[in-house]
Amino acid sequence: MKKYLILMAAAMPLFCMMSCGRQPAAELTVMSFNMRYDNPDDGENNWRYRRERVAEVIVSHDVDIFGTQELLNNQLNDLKALLPDTYAEVGVGRNGGEKGEYNAVFYRKDRFELLDWGVFWLSETPEVVGSKGWDGACERLATWTVLRDRKGRELFFIDTHLDHVGETARREGVSLLMKRIAALSGGRPVVLTGDFNANPESDVIAHVIEGGVLYHTRDVAAERRGTSWSFSGFGHVPEADRQLIDYVFVNDGFETLLHEVLPDTLDGGYVSDHAPILVKLRFADTAR
Numbered sequence: 001m002k003k004y005l006i007l008m009a010a011a012m013p014l015f016c017m018m019s020c021g022r023q024p025a026a027e028l029t030v031m032s033f034n035m036r037y038d039n040p041d042d043g044e045n046n047w048r049y050r051r052e053r054v055a056e057v058i059v060s061h062d063v064d065i066f067g068t069q070e071l072l073n074n075q076l077n078d079l080k081a082l083l084p085d086t087y088a089e090v091g092v093g094r095n096g097g098e099k100g101e102y103n104a105v106f107y108r109k110d111r112f113e114l115l116d117w118g119v120f121w122l123s124e125t126p127e128v129v130g131s132k133g134w135d136g137a138c139e140r141l142a143t144w145t146v147l148r149d150r151k152g153r154e155l156f157f158i159d160t161h162l163d164h165v166g167e168t169a170r171r172e173g174v175s176l177l178m179k180r181i182a183a184l185s186g187g188r189p190v191v192l193t194g195d196f197n198a199n200p201e202s203d204v205i206a207h208v209i210e211g212g213v214l215y216h217t218r219d220v221a222a223e224r225r226g227t228s229w230s231f232s233g234f235g236h237v238p239e240a241d242r243q244l245i246d247y248v249f250v251n252d253g254f255e256t257l258l259h260e261v262l263p264d265t266l267d268g269g270y271v272s273d274h275a276p277i278l279v280k281l282r283f284a285d286t287a288r
Contacts, residue, residue, distance in 0.1 A: 005251050018087055022272070023259065025175060026067070026151075026282050026283050026286035027257070027280060027281065027282045027283075028064040028065065028066060028111075028149075028280075028281050028282075028283075029061060029062060029063050029064050029278065029279070029280050029281075030063065030065045030066060030067075030157075030191055030193065030248060030278075030279050030281060031055075031058070031061070031063045031065075031066035031067070031193070031248075031274070031276055031277060031278050031279070032066070032067050032069075032193035032194060032195070032246050032247060032248050032276070032277040033054075033058075033066055033068055033069070033160070033274070033276040033277070034068075034069040034070055034161070034195045034246060034272060034273075034274035035047075035050075035054055035065070035068055035070055035071055035075065035271075035272050035274075036050075036070055036272045036273045036274065037070040037071070037072055037075070037101055038072050038074060038075050043233045044269075045269075045270050045273070047075055047078075047174060049175045049269065050269065050270060050271055050272065051075070051078050051079070051082060051123070052082065053078065053266040053267065053270075053271045054079070054082075054271050054272070055082035055083055056266060057262065057266060057271055057276055058083065059083070059086075061262070061278055063278070064107065064108050064111060064112075065106065065107045065108070065112070065147070065157055065191070066104065066105075066106050066193075067103065067104075067105050067143075067157070067158075067159025067160075067193035067194060068091075068102065068103065068104045068105075068106070069101070069103055069159070069161040069194065069195045069274075070101050070195075071098075071101060071102040071104055071160070072093075072100075072101060072102070073093060073098040073102070076089070076091075076102055076104055079106075085109075086108060086109065086110075087106040087107060087108060087109060088106070088107060088109045088114065088170045089104045089106045089107075090104065090105055090114065090117045090145060091104030091105060091106060091119065091143045092119055092141075092143075093101055094130065094138070094139045094140065094141045095120075095129075095139060096129040096130050099130075099158075100130075100139065101161070102143075103119075103141055103142060103143045103159045103160055103161055103194070103242075104143065104158060104159075105117070105143050105144075105145050105158075105159050105264065107145070107147055107157075109229055111149055111150060112147040112148065112149055113147065113148045113149075113150075114145060114146075114147060115146040115147065115154065116145070116146040117143070117144060117145040117146070118143075118144055118184075119141050119142065119143050120141065120142055120143070120144075120176075120180060121139065121140065121141045122136070122140040122141060122160070122162070122163075122169065122172075122173035122176055122177070123136075123139075123140075124180050126176060126180075129190065133163075133166075133169050133172065133173065134166055134168040134169040134172050134173075135165070135166035135167065135168045135169050136163035136165065136166040136169035136173075136256075137163055137164065137165035137166060138147070138163060138164070138165075139164060140160070140161055140163055140169070140173060141160070141161075142158055142159065142160035142177060142180070142194075142216060143158065143159045143160075144156065144157070144158040144180070144184055145158070146184075146186075146188070147210075153189075153283055154188050154189075154192070155188050155189045155191065155253070156181070156184065156185035156186070156188045156189070156190045156191070157189070157190075157191045157193075158177070158180075158181060158190070158192050158193070159192075159194055160173070160177060160192070160193075160194040160282075161194055161195045161197075162174070162194065162195065162196045162197050162198070162204070163197065164197045168195065170196070170198060170204045171203070171204065171207060174204060174207045174208055175207070177192070177208075178213070178214075181213075181214075185251075188253065189250070189251060189253025189254050189283060189284070190214065190250060190251040190253060191248065191249070191250055191281070192208075192247075192248070192249040192250075192252070193247065193248050193249075193277075194246070194247060195245060195246050195247075195274065196208075196245055196246070196247055197245055198245060199243045199244060199245060200216065200218070200244055204208060205247070208247075208249060209249070213251060214249040214250065214251055215249060215250055215251070215252075215256075216248075216249055216280075217245060217247075217248045217249065217256045217259045217279045218244075218259040220250075220256045221256040221257065221258055221279070222255075222256065222258065223258045223259075223260035224258075224259050224260070225256065225258065225259070225260040225261070226228075226260045226261030226262060226263075226275070227242075227261045227275065228244060228261075229242035229243055229244050229261070229275070230242075230243075230244045230245055230246040230261055230274055230275045230277060231243055231244075231245050231262055231273065231274050231275075232274075232275070233273050234270050234273045235264075235270070243244065244261070245274075246274055246275070246276075246277045247277065248277055248279040250279075250281065252284060253283065253284050253285075254281040254282065254284055255276065255281065255282045255283075255284050256279060256280075256281055257280040257282055258278070258279065258280040259277070259279050260277070260278045260279070261275050261276075261277060261278075262275055262276045262277070262278050263275065264276075
């Protein structure tokens, strides 16, 4: 009995480390995930049949921060219930308050402290709630955060969803994003996630990476996995016609270890009409 108590006492620090949250590290896992809005016409692919799969993808990959697209308020609340006590989130609906789709940013509470956050609309009047920009078909916004980990490292994380119709809206939306990143990031390492409704060879993506401020993580990753596409429309788009339209971009504050397009299915069912993008990063000042 005495020997058992000694062993338990020796193990207590380890149990505390495991139960009190993960230890801060120089590496982090981020994700961009268009979760498809709760559309009653989606039948067997409706949100109520997919939500547990979505949560399982996030938990099973131990994601530190993820940017979402298309979440409605009920879906946001479902995610919060499915991921209890693990993540905090910020964001608003694109039509203001709880109305419309969110570009919510979720982050692990045991690793990060939220220092600041905000939203702006991708329009000629970015501070006007619910404003629609240029030739866009929908209201579009971006959600940004400044986070600090338990080692004192800070980063700037921003998530968005560009318009699916307006070419000018996509081009000008990128210009606005780049200006706001320059103004708000404060020299910190930057992560930009989102559904850009544009393929990697498009002028839209060329606009994001021109000047060498941001890099597409697929282009600079030490390892790449998964398909060359991220949108299948729940499998309705022929594979030869599928495109990569979901992205994670970083600045030189990070080294990209892995870029992976995860499967759009899990346990025989779809997680979304988009495949999640998973990226593993290392803070550049700790790279070995």
